[in-house]
Amino acid sequence: MDDPSNPFHVPFPASSSSSAAPPPLRPKNQLLSKIGQPSSSSPRTELNNRKRFGGLFASFGLGNGTGSPLRAPLGTPIRSGRTHERFQPGDDEQEDSARQGVVGDVWSFAERMKELTLTVGSPARSKDKEKAPEDTDEWDGKGLMGLPDEILLHILLQLPPTLSQLHSISQISTRFYDLSRTPVLWLRIFHQAGFELNEHAQKNGVAVEYPPEGHWSGTEWIQPGSQSGGNPDDPSSNESYNVVTSEEEEEDLVKDNYSIAIHYPTLIQSRYNLQRLILDSDHLPNPTILQGHKDVVYCLARWGNYLFTGSRDRSIRLYDLSTGECIWTENDAHERSVLCLDLDIDEDGKGTLVSGSSDMAIGIYTIDLPPPSSCFTSSSSSSLDVGKRVNTMRCDSSILSIGLTPRYIVSANKDTKIHIYDRKTYELVKTLEGHTQPINSISLSSRKDKLVSGSGDGSWKIWDIATGLVESEGGGGRGVACVEWNHYHIVTGDGDNLVKLYSSSTGQLISTLQDHTDLVRSVTVSKSAGVIVSASYDKSIRIWDIKTGKLIKIINEDRSSLVFDLKMISNKIIAARQDGTIHVFAFGDHLPYVDLFA
Numbered sequence: 001m002d003d004p005s006n007p008f009h010v011p012f013p014a015s016s017s018s019s020a021a022p023p024p025l026r027p028k029n030q031l032l033s034k035i036g037q038p039s040s041s042s043p044r045t046e047l048n049n050r051k052r053f054g055g056l057f058a059s060f061g062l063g064n065g066t067g068s069p070l071r072a073p074l075g076t077p078i079r080s081g082r083t084h085e086r087f088q089p090g091d092d093e094q095e096d097s098a099r100q101g102v103v104g105d106v107w108s109f110a111e112r113m114k115e116l117t118l119t120v121g122s123p124a125r126s127k128d129k130e131k132a133p134e135d136t137d138e139w140d141g142k143g144l145m146g147l148p149d150e151i152l153l154h155i156l157l158q159l160p161p162t163l164s165q166l167h168s169i170s171q172i173s174t175r176f177y178d179l180s181r182t183p184v185l186w187l188r189i190f191h192q193a194g195f196e197l198n199e200h201a202q203k204n205g206v207a208v209e210y211p212p213e214g215h216w217s218g219t220e221w222i223q224p225g226s227q228s229g230g231n232p233d234d235p236s237s238n239e240s241y242n243v244v245t246s247e248e249e250e251e252d253l254v255k256d257n258y259s260i261a262i263h264y265p266t267l268i269q270s271r272y273n274l275q276r277l278i279l280d281s282d283h284l285p286n287p288t289i290l291q292g293h294k295d296v297v298y299c300l301a302r303w304g305n306y307l308f309t310g311s312r313d314r315s316i317r318l319y320d321l322s323t324g325e326c327i328w329t330e331n332d333a334h335e336r337s338v339l340c341l342d343l344d345i346d347e348d349g350k351g352t353l354v355s356g357s358s359d360m361a362i363g364i365y366t367i368d369l370p371p372p373s374s375c376f377t378s379s380s381s382s383s384l385d386v387g388k389r390v391n392t393m394r395c396d397s398s399i400l401s402i403g404l405t406p407r408y409i410v411s412a413n414k415d416t417k418i419h420i421y422d423r424k425t426y427e428l429v430k431t432l433e434g435h436t437q438p439i440n441s442i443s444l445s446s447r448k449d450k451l452v453s454g455s456g457d458g459s460w461k462i463w464d465i466a467t468g469l470v471e472s473e474g475g476g477g478r479g480v481a482c483v484e485w486n487h488y489h490i491v492t493g494d495g496d497n498l499v500k501l502y503s504s505s506t507g508q509l510i511s512t513l514q515d516h517t518d519l520v521r522s523v524t525v526s527k528s529a530g531v532i533v534s535a536s537y538d539k540s541i542r543i544w545d546i547k548t549g550k551l552i553k554i555i556n557e558d559r560s561s562l563v564f565d566l567k568m569i570s571n572k573i574i575a576a577r578q579d580g581t582i583h584v585f586a587f588g589d590h591l592p593y594v595d596l597f598a
Contacts, residue, residue, distance in 0.1 A: 145175060152179055161188035163268075183207040186264035195271045196528045196598035198570070200304070200347065204260050205596070211263040212592050219273045221591055260596065270591045274571055277587040278529050278543070281553045287575075287583035290319050292326045297576035300565045301341035301353070305595070306369055307567075307574065309582060310338030310355060318386055321572070321584065322372070328386035335359040344404040345369065352423075353387060354409055356399025362411060364391040364426075393426055395419065401441045405448040408465065412439035412453060420465065430468050434461055443485040445504070452490050452504075454480030460492055462507065472507035486525035489546070491532055493520025499534045499544065511549040515542060522566040524573075528598050533573055535563035541575060541585075555585050570597045 144152065156179060159165045166189070170180040190197075197205065213224050277283050295312035302308070305321040316338055318328040334357035345351035349369030356362055365387040397415035404410070408429065409421040418432035418439060437456030444451050450471070454460045456479035462471045478495030489510070490502040499513035499520055518537035525532050531552065532544040539559035543552040555573065556563075562578040571594050573585040588594055 145173075149179060152176075153182060153184070156180070156182075156185060157188070161185075161192040163189060181209075181265075183262075183264045186268060190264070190268050190271065193272070194528060194530060195275075197596055198598045201260055201262070201596035203347070205262045206259045208261045208263055211266040212261070214592065216269065219276065221270070223590075262593065262596070267593045267596070270588075270593050271597060274588045274591055274594060274597065275529065278531065278571075279545075279552060283587070284553065284555055284557065285585045285587055287556075287585050288324055290324055290326070290582040290584065291580075292317050292319075292329070293580040293582075295580055296337075296564065296578050297580060297582055298337060298339050298564050299341045300567050300574060300576050300582070301343045302567055302569055302574070303343050303345040303349075303369070305372060306349075307582070308341050308343065308353060309576065310341050311580070312337040313580075314338060314357075316341070316353075316355060316387075319582070324584075327370070328384050330365075330387060330389070333357075333363055333389075334361060339398065339400055340402045342402050342404045343367070344406075352404060354402050354404055356402040356411055358398040360395045360398055362393040362395065362399055362402065362409065362421075363389060364393070364409075366390055391426055393421065400439060403442055403444045403451065405444065405465065410442065410444070410451060410465070412442040414438040416455070418442065418451075418453060418463070432463055432468050434470055435459065437479065440479070440481050441483045443483050443490075445485050446487060452483050452485045454483035454492055456480070458494070460490070460502075462490075462504070474502060474507050474509065481519055482522050484523050484525055487527050489525060489527075491523045491525055493523045493534055493536075495519050497536065497538075499523060499532060501532065501546065501549070513544050513549055513551070515551050516540065521562070521564055524566040524568045526568045529568070531568075533566055533568050535566050535575060537562060539563070541566070541573070543573075556583070570595060 152175075156169060159169070166180050166185060170177045215222050277285075290307075290309075293309065293311040293313055293315065297309050297311045299310040300307060302321075307319045307321055309317045309319065310333070311317070314332060314334050314336065316330040316333040317326050319325065320327050333355055336357055336359040338355055338357050340356040342354050343351065345367060349367075349371070351367050353365040353367050354362060355365075367387050369386060370384060393409075395411065395413060397413045399411045400414055401412040402410065404423070407423055409423055409426075411419045411421070413419060416433070416435045416438060420429045420432070421427065422429050432453075435453065435455040435457055437458075439453050439455045441454045442451050449466065450462060450464055452460055452462050454475075458477050458479055459473055459475035460480055460483055461473040463469070464471055475492070475494075477498070480492050480494050482493040484491050485504060488504055490504045490507075492500045492502070494500070497514075497516045497518055497520060499516070501510045501513070502508065503510055513532065513534070516534065516536040516538055520534050520536045522535045523532060524534075525546070530546050532546050533541065534544070535541050539556075539562055540554050541556045541563060542554050544550065545552055556575070560579070561581075563575045564578065565576040567574040571587045571589065571591070575583045575585070577583060
């Protein structure tokens with residue numbers, strides 16, 4: 001694969017050079033037009049641009065710019081003397097050499113663009129022609145280079161979003177090289193691959209021209225002054241993406257606490273390399289072990305790099321995943337085991353935590369998380385004032401699973417019912433009935449207007465929270481122990497030792513994953529990585545390909561403890577274990593931008 005950190009093989013400006021004046025920064029989300037000049041919005045210019053734009057797409061066979069195949073227009077002379085390595089299926093290899101400029105009648109977008117750029121407005125073509133009036137369809141002698149960047153960018157957006165296409169365009173001219181580095185083109189490639197940024201990065205990402213400190217050596221990211229890739233066990237080794245040293249102006253642009261400097265070519269290569277590590281059956285990361293609980297850890301809830309845990313020792317703990325330190329403890333959160341947790345936290349780290357227990361109570365806390373950059377010591381960190389208990393709601397049976405929506409607290413109980421409470425008044429709003437055995441697990445839709453429940457009766461049901469009605473249901477066999485709703489999919493684990501993947505829109509079974517030898521206790525899904533992770537009473541944690549249903553690998557070869565809950569975020573798989581520890585399996589912690597991925 002081409003190196004996206006420098007895909008056009010042009011050396012970056014030396015960061016230490018102070019004599020050359022840095023290029024002026026472009027305002028965020030705005031392009032410069034023509035050759036470094038501000039765009040014009042006069043009616044006549046807009047009319048001419050529209051005509052040129054339409055004529056240009058017509059010459060490409062694109063019609064109104066909807067992205068139809070790039071075929072040579074009728075009447076275009078066929079070039080000879082140019083060979084291509086590939087032919088479309090069915091092409092005659094003995095075809096007349098005069099047609100060697102066309103591949104299956106489809107011209108290279110880059111070649112067609114270069115031909116128009118070099119010929120339409122060349123002096124040889126225009127020296128004997130009078131300059132066309134501005135209100136005609138004639139070219140003004142500048143060819144494509146006379147079009148504003150905004151229109152050229154629209155043309156480039158018709159390309160298939162691949163690195164190879166972008167590389168080809170970059171070789172046409174210096175102007176097209178500059179355009180090919182526009183962040184929106186790189187983001188299309190990023191999203192086309194199925195990758196996503198987390199919510200914080202989407203809101204606060206600022207595109208910068210130069211990469212963070214360091215460089216690629218194959219798939220390894222080399223930090224300045226180091227001889228090899230970053231240390232996967234060193235949480236600080238992935239922080240350099242917040243430092244942009246090539247341009248002082250770019251440092252000023254992102255100096256506030258929320259803005260995140262992103263060099264998109266480096267971002268893309270980092271995400272591709274992370275995907276390789278996740279899918280590599282031979283790559284088994286060593287876990288980081290979080291300690292502090294004195295008994296079984298039953299449940300996990302995460303926000304950013306913060307992880308809340310609930311245990312049989314009746315406590316709730318908060319860990320900073322970047323340091324591995326416990327920074328807050330609620331020792332007597334409940335009278336019995338803490339079985340479930342859920343969070344609703346805003347971008348400032350403030351919000352609500354709810355906990356459910358076998359003591360038949362729901363605990364409600366206000367949460368105020370410290371800034372991620374805060375430093376803690378092991379002697380003082382656990383005494384931070386992070387959470388405050390504001391209410392306790394008593395129920396008629398154990399709470400086995402819990403969820404938060406903007407309006408409601410939703411609890412799944414051992415009494416076979418789902419109870420919905422108002423978040424402001426804490427009053428019971430409605431009760432959903434339909435299962436015949438305890439409800440072991442619930443999971444909310446991304447919009448939090450629906451939920452899926454999995455029960456010991458072997459079924460799962462999708463409920464509309466507003467109406468209380470069942471929209472679809474499925475299952476069969478022994479009891480459903482766990483369920484997760486992730487965008488278009490619902491995943492269950494059951495007493496038949498199976499992991500099942502369903503469509504969340506139709507409820508139809510997509511695939512059945514078979515390899516566990518005991519009850520499947522927990523499942524989690526990463527849409528961006530395209531994998532399902534499952535944990536079973538056979539003490540294994542398995543990663544599956546969501547498209548093929550094939551087993552990729554078992555990441556805990558020791559199988560030393562039962563796992564009761566799982567979370568997968570970005571590059572980490574987090575496991576709550578029977579031995580009272582939490583294991584964090586990290587893939588590529590040394591990669592730049594790794595904490596920005598969804």
